[in-house]
Amino acid sequence: MNPRLNPQxxxxxIAAIYRFEMARMRRTLLQSVVSPVVxxxxxxxxxxxxxxxxxxxxxxxxxxxxxxxxxxxxxxxxQSISNASVAIYFPKFTGTIYELLSAPVSHPEVxxxxxxxxxxxxxxxxxxxxxTAALFVPLQVQHPAWMLLFLVLTAVTxxxxxxxxxxWADGFEKLQLIPLLxxxxxxxxxxxxxxxxxxxxxxxxxxxxxPVVYLVxxxxxxxxxxxxxxxxxxxxxxxxxxxxFLAIVRWMLKTGYRLKT
Numbered sequence: 327m328n329p330r331l332n333p334q335x336x337x338x339x340i341a342a343i344y345r346f347e348m349a350r351m352r353r354t355l356l357q358s359v360v361s362p363v364v365x366x367x368x369x370x371x372x373x374x375x376x377x378x379x380x381x382x383x384x385x386x387x388x389x390x391x392x393x394x395x396x397x398x399x400x401x402x403x404x405q406s407i408s409n410a411s412v413a414i415y416f417p418k419f420t421g422t423i424y425e426l427l428s429a430p431v432s433h434p435e436v437x438x439x440x441x442x443x444x445x446x447x448x449x450x451x452x453x454x455x456x457x458t459a460a461l462f463v464p465l466q467v468q469h470p471a472w473m474l475l476f477l478v479l480t481a482v483t484x485x486x487x488x489x490x491x492x493x494w495a496d497g498f499e500k501l502q503l504i505p506l507l508x509x510x511x512x513x514x515x516x517x518x519x520x521x522x523x524x525x526x527x528x529x530x531x532x533x534x535x536x537p538v539v540y541l542v543x544x545x546x547x548x549x550x551x552x553x554x555x556x557x558x559x560x561x562x563x564x565x566x567x568x569x570x571f572l573a574i575v576r577w578m579l580k581t582g583y584r585l586k587t
Contacts, residue, residue: 335438339431343439344446347413351447358409359451362401366455369397370462373519384521385552390463394456395546396518399480402452403513403538406481407505410444410488415495423585433579437489444485445478452477466549472557473548479564480541484509486571493578493585512538517546522554537563 351358373393381389417423426436459465467473495501516538522530533539534555544560547553553560577583 339435340439344443347443394459400513406448406484407488410485411492414492441485445481448481468551469548476545483568517542
């Protein structure tokens with residue numbers, strides 16, 4: 327039977343890809359963990375302490391604590407995309423992708439191995455940043471199960487997006503094109519540092535077209551029980567992104583888009 331058509335996943339194949347990617351993270355610990363944590367800590371110092379002390383509470387939450395979910399989500403999105411895109415792009419760049427394509431490994435196994443490793447790194451980083459945030463601001467999580475759910479779903483969803491970018495990119499500059507020009511601006515304009523209720527009605531309506539608003543709002547709700555949109559809508563939008571990205575990845579792997587040529 328063709329292994330790529332076998333509905334049963336081979337855990338040994340998944341584990342091999344997963345372990346290789348996790349080992350790569352350990353070799354680049356300074357870049358993949360230390361650098362994002364230090365950068366986010368600077369946000370806490372500047373916005374949480376220096377500026378936050380001059381801004382009144384938002385919805386009964388101090389400004390320093392209010393921005394924590396948004397900053398975690400910012401790091402989660404960027405790192406999930408970066409981890410997954412680099413993971414699949416480098417085998418293409420070095421030519422080792424053909425060894426993987428010719429091996430008795432199914433497409434779902436490749437996807438689970440790469441995306442699982444990228445999501446694991448991002449989730450670990452998100453938890454480290456949360457622990458770091460607790461050193462700067464008083465932090466509370468009213469709904470820890472929901473917090474973990476949004477953390478995992480977001481990491482997996484945007485690891486899928488990173489996987490798509492890694493397959494699509496045909497040069498190093500394209501790996502950063504979408505994250506820098508689209509994802510990061512959307513995150514900054516998606517309620518990371520403010521509540522959209524603070525905006526005039528017209529701009530509040532415009533902001534609701536930003537998909538990142540729903541991710542940040544749902545994640546913030548899990549901390550303080552309040553968000554810019556309903557938590558059900560936030561969860562539904564997150565799942566919708568997951569389904570869309572999964573469908574795109576499935577098409578890419580099935581057709582061999584930019585993998586076999």
